[in-house]
Amino acid sequence: xxxxxxxxxxxxxxxxxxxxxxxxxxxxxxxxxxxxxxxxxxxxxxxxxxxxxxxxxxxxxxxxxxxxxxxxxxxxxxxxxxxxxxxxxxxxxxxxxxxxxxxxxxxxxxxxxxxxxxxxxxxxxxxxxxxxxxxxxxxxxxxxxxxxxxxxxxxxxxxxxxxxxxxxxxxxxxxxxxxxxxxxxxxxxxxxxxxxxxxxxxxxxxxxxxxxxxxxxxxxxxxxxxxxxxxxxxxxxxxxxxxxxxxxxxxxxxxxxxxxxxxxxxxxxxxxxxxxxxxxxxxxxxxxxxxxxxxxxxxxxxxxxxxxxxxxxxxxxxxxxxxxxxxxxxxxxxxxxxxxxxxxxxxxxxxxxxxxxxxxxxxxxxxxxxxxxxxxxxxxxxxxxxxxxxxxxxxxxxxxxxxxxxxxxxxxxxxxxxxxxxxxxxxxxxxxxxxxxxxxxxxxxxxxxxxxxxxxxxxxxxxxxxxxxxxxxxxxxxxxxxxxxxxxxxxxxxxxxxxxxxxxxxxxxxxxxxxxxxxxxxxxxxxx
Amino acid sequence: xxxxxxxxxxxxxxxxxxxxxxxxxxxxxxxxxxxxxxxxxxxxxxxxxxxxxxxxxxxxxxxxxxxxxxxxxxxxxxxxxxxxxxxxxxxxxxxxxxxxxxxxxxxxxxxxxxxxxxxxxxxxxxxxxxxxxxxxxxxxxxxxxxxxxxxxxxxxxxxxxxxxxxxxxxxxxxxxxxxxxxxxxxxxxxxxxxxxxxxxxxxxxxxxxxxxxxxxxxxxxxxxxxxxxxxxxxxxxxxxxxxxxxxxxxxxxxxxxxxxxxxxxxxxxxx
Numbered sequence: 001x002x003x004x005x006x007x008x009x010x011x012x013x014x015x016x017x018x019x020x021x022x023x024x025x026x027x028x029x030x031x032x033x034x035x036x037x038x039x040x041x042x043x044x045x046x047x048x049x050x051x052x053x054x055x056x057x058x059x060x061x062x063x064x065x066x067x068x069x070x071x072x073x074x075x076x077x078x079x080x081x082x083x084x085x086x087x088x089x090x091x092x093x094x095x096x097x098x099x100x101x102x103x104x105x106x107x108x109x110x111x112x113x114x115x116x117x118x119x120x121x122x123x124x125x126x127x128x129x130x131x132x133x134x135x136x137x138x139x140x141x142x143x144x145x146x147x148x149x150x151x152x153x154x155x156x157x158x159x160x161x162x163x164x165x166x167x168x169x170x171x172x173x174x175x176x177x178x179x180x181x182x183x184x185x186x187x188x189x190x191x192x193x194x195x196x197x198x199x200x201x202x203x204x205x206x207x208x209x210x211x212x213x214x215x216x217x218x219x220x221x222x223x224x225x226x227x228x229x230x231x232x233x234x235x236x237x238x239x240x241x242x243x244x245x246x247x248x249x250x251x252x253x254x255x256x257x258x259x260x261x262x263x264x265x266x267x268x269x270x271x272x273x274x275x276x277x278x279x280x281x282x283x284x285x286x287x288x289x290x291x292x293x294x295x296x297x298x299x300x301x302x303x304x305x306x307x308x309x310x311x312x313x314x315x316x317x318x319x320x321x322x323x324x325x326x327x328x329x330x331x332x333x334x335x336x337x338x339x340x341x342x343x344x345x346x347x348x349x350x351x352x353x354x355x356x357x358x359x360x361x362x363x364x365x366x367x368x369x370x371x372x373x374x375x376x377x378x379x380x381x382x383x384x385x386x387x388x389x390x391x392x393x394x395x396x397x398x399x400x401x402x403x404x405x406x407x408x409x410x411x412x413x414x415x416x417x418x419x420x421x422x423x424x425x426x427x428x429x430x431x432x433x434x435x436x437x438x439x440x441x442x443x444x445x446x447x448x449x450x451x452x453x454x455x456x457x458x459x460x461x462x463x464x465x466x467x468x469x470x471x472x473x474x475x476x477x478x479x480x481x482x483x484x485x486x487x488x489x490x491x492x493x494x495x496x497x498x499x500x501x502x503x504x505x506x507x508x509x510x511x512x513x514x515x516x517x518x519x520x521x522x523x524x525x526x527x528x
Numbered sequence: 529x530x531x532x533x534x535x536x537x538x539x540x541x542x543x544x545x546x547x548x549x550x551x552x553x554x555x556x557x558x559x560x561x562x563x564x565x566x567x568x569x570x571x572x573x574x575x576x577x578x579x580x581x582x583x584x585x586x587x588x589x590x591x592x593x594x595x596x597x598x599x600x601x602x603x604x605x606x607x608x609x610x611x612x613x614x615x616x617x618x619x620x621x622x623x624x625x626x627x628x629x630x631x632x633x634x635x636x637x638x639x640x641x642x643x644x645x646x647x648x649x650x651x652x653x654x655x656x657x658x659x660x661x662x663x664x665x666x667x668x669x670x671x672x673x674x675x676x677x678x679x680x681x682x683x684x685x686x687x688x689x690x691x692x693x694x695x696x697x698x699x700x701x702x703x704x705x706x707x708x709x710x711x712x713x714x715x716x717x718x719x720x721x722x723x724x725x726x727x728x729x730x731x732x733x734x735x736x737x738x739x740x741x742x743x744x745x746x747x748x749x750x751x752x753x754x755x756x757x758x759x760x761x762x763x764x765x766x767x768x769x770x771x772x773x774x775x776x777x778x779x780x781x782x783x784x785x786x787x788x789x790x791x792x793x794x795x796x797x798x799x
Contacts, residue, residue, distance in 0.1 A: 180538060338758050
């Protein structure tokens, strides 16, 4: 088996790759770069908001650009590349016993299109005042009248490329999972992370083209004289909101479903038990995916929807609490009676569950059209979605990184430092985002660089939390650097009996080509 | 790597420069496009466009070579390729979904406060449903039949039927595109005339673009069939082109019924 570790030269290996592990690594590197940029923007925002009045940012368009770019970067260039492109590429083939992805060249262009999209987004931010539209890009703010110049067009084309990247990646993952499972690896034996990626890929495949259509209409409205969103021409700005959120709501599940998958692997591994209610867990994700397509207008309660429509969207949105409840309780039931090992990935799984429950509860609050009338566009919403998808997703990414880094680079992280990093980060994000519930309930508006003195207290606390989080982030970068350069070398399975999935049967680091002899899973128990 | 004995039916693809080259083309096209929209010459989009066309060509050439070499495209790999094409078409359906949404948002008062229920809007003279649009419908439906005829010929080993069926389909596709161009040239409303023309031109325009892409895809299959490519059993490239053509056909049926037929039913000729 000597030839299975034969690697091409540097340029061929990293610029012409058709190897799922190398492409996964490229995605993770891109994600870290984008996270540093997007994180720096959020710290600058918190610095400005630390006290009432204007501290640093006297150009309010620039403030809007920071908010916009922070959102785009974190959604499209940090979380999605890390979880789907990074961990998905690395571990879906390993977990199902496949030698690579179904379409290796397509896999590579998915990555390079995303890199091109990131470059375009950076250019957009540096051109003509930048796009200050918010990540939702609502017209008329995003129209040629209020955003003349090329910045918004560059942003639109950046999203087009990112979308094309994701659609191709989604088709690749679905084909890989449905067509390339090892003998005996039936659908109902797949690890839950693979299930999560499968459902996520279907959401990507069906939601992103709708965004592409909407972006195209916005582009022609801005540059070629169409009137899709322009009232004077008989168009309708609300059409944009419908199309955007028809994509946008599945998009937030695209972000959180892979996190569910990672957390399921970690909880099972470190409880040394199979996951409780495996089938229920898998089909809960399917249910979340399906229902995610019929709740979009809960983002639009304040746009004059009639009362029946609001009643429907409230009811449909509340339904989502059922399958997500199935997941939370199944994780807890998996731990129940387990021999729990409090390694860093498991700490991050606990952290994830806490954050997701807090964000989920405020989600139920906001699902009600009546409550949302009060909370709409306040920091209560900011606190909600940062808890439920942003920070929760980041926790799953950290958990996944600590869980799998040994498999990816053959070296283990420093457990003591990593635990310290977890506690700094956990305290940081809660000090950062929990007070925003209070300022939001008191009426503090989103996307505004200044605020009345009444909100000063909780904003100050929130900014302190941001600096603690920043310290946790830098400690993470240090740990990651030390791990890949001088971490302790490890064997195939550093986690012991709880780690039952196929990636732990191959060497660490995983050889360049794996599963060249397909593993036979016939008659084996479900992977979890 | 591919030369060594394999223990599995999957295709481990050799490293390829085309994904990277194609992405360079994409970013060049995007930047060129923005420059064009800011008032620069249309030629600014040419470099990116050329790189992308070149990428399609060389990438497709590599796939055809791998297919013709025989050993890599096992039945299971072909199954995966077909699955990928179906998924791609599914995403295309959702792309058109957005334009149909825009159309119904403008026409159905129950889903939009800006829709007045008067459609076409005052002053717009729509195309006569049972004139050119109906002829185009017949052309596309016929082309769907001829491509299926070609497929039957291929499966039964009748190469003459395959070539003739493909040639007929291509001719019908070109005829459709020409008639669509004629229709655009003689429209009573221009691209910038408000929501009617916006929904009309983007929905039918993107459909027309897909017809052109589908025609090129069929042409590639035609030239491959002349060279003797495809066997009775293994002809994924042909199947993908045929499925794509049927998809374009179905989108047209929805466009014809919703935009050309129902959409002009409320037209009251002046006087």
